[in-house]
Amino acid sequence: MADPSRSTSSGAAKKPSPRNPRCAACKFLRRACSPEECRLAPHFPASQPERLQSVERVFGMRKVLELAHKAGPEYLDDILSSIVYEAEAWGRDPVWGPTGVVGALELEIGTARADLAVLQGQDQDQPPAVATLPEPELPRPPADDGAG
Numbered sequence: 001m002a003d004p005s006r007s008t009s010s011g012a013a014k015k016p017s018p019r020n021p022r023c024a025a026c027k028f029l030r031r032a033c034s035p036e037e038c039r040l041a042p043h044f045p046a047s048q049p050e051r052l053q054s055v056e057r058v059f060g061m062r063k064v065l066e067l068a069h070k071a072g073p074e075y076l077d078d079i080l081s082s083i084v085y086e087a088e089a090w091g092r093d094p095v096w097g098p099t100g101v102v103g104a105l106e107l108e109i110g111t112a113r114a115d116l117a118v119l120q121g122q123d124q125d126q127p128p129a130v131a132t133l134p135e136p137e138l139p140r141p142p143a144d145d146g147a148g
């Protein structure tokens with residue numbers, strides 16, 4: 001018989017040690033975390049809780065994990081890094097989000113191509129290879145239904 005006065009210390013309700021905190025995602029999801037083994041920890045480190053807040057605000061963390069689960073573990077890192085990037089882009093630019101980043105990069109590419117054309121000594125009659133940006137469709141952030 002087991003001694004009832006003696007508490008079981010192994011395996012039951014392990015509290016995270018202060019030296020080994022849970023990652024921000026596991027803390028949010030209220031689950032155990034081993035930062036060395038947790039696949040969410042590289043994307044949501046405990047030292048950067050604002051990342052998780054961005055993802056939660058734009059997409060909802062549970063939806064993101066549902067999506068990642070459906071896609072399969074081999075895509076987890078790609079999905080999470082792209083979702084974190086997109087959520088942070090929406091945080092920086094609430095109007096254009098990641099489309100603004102793409103537009104700025106396309107503009108930069110167009111300028112570089114024009115500069116290259118000039119440097120290559122192309123005929124002035126030919127129009128320089130400036131990228132004309134089509135009017136981008138405005139992506140809409142997912143509805144914020146996780147609040148409340």
Ligand SMILES: [Zn+2]
Nearest residue numbers: 023026033038
């Ligand atoms: Zn974790």
